[in-house]
Amino acid sequence: MLAKLHNRYEALNYLIRKRATGSPKELAEKLGISERAWYKIRDELVNDLGVPLAYCPIRRTYYYTEEGEIVFQFRRKLDAEQMGRLSGGGSDWGMNYGTGGCKPFWGHPYLLTLTSGL
Numbered sequence: 001m002l003a004k005l006h007n008r009y010e011a012l013n014y015l016i017r018k019r020a021t022g023s024p025k026e027l028a029e030k031l032g033i034s035e036r037a038w039y040k041i042r043d044e045l046v047n048d049l050g051v052p053l054a055y056c057p058i059r060r061t062y063y064y065t066e067e068g069e070i071v072f073q074f075r076r077k078l079d080a081e082q083m084g085r086l087s088g089g090g091s092d093w094g095m096n097y098g099t100g101g102c103k104p105f106w107g108h109p110y111l112l113t114l115t116s117g118l
């Protein structure tokens with residue numbers, strides 16, 4: 001069940017980023033769900049998770065209004081040593097969370113990497 005959900009969100013993200021979703025009905029068909037289910041998912045993404053998603057009726061596609069993507073994965077909490085080995089896009093984004101761990105928020109366009117493995 002989780003693998004199917006993961007694959008659906010991967011496909012959704014891909015189609016949105018490529019601006020190839022088609023109409024809401026076509027997107028629902030591509031995702032293997034009903035149009036009503038798509039509207040429910042869309043409302044949850046926008047209203048509950050703050051995903052900046054819009055629809056263009058001229059191009060007949062959904063698109064992100066800000067740079068970012070939907071990511072469906074487990075993220076480990078980092079200890080102080082691991083936080084010290086972080087490098088990233090040159091922002092102070094990670095500093096807002098102290099040494100208790102890195103809590104990325106939905107749709108953040110920057111990726112943080114560890115200089116050595118976990």
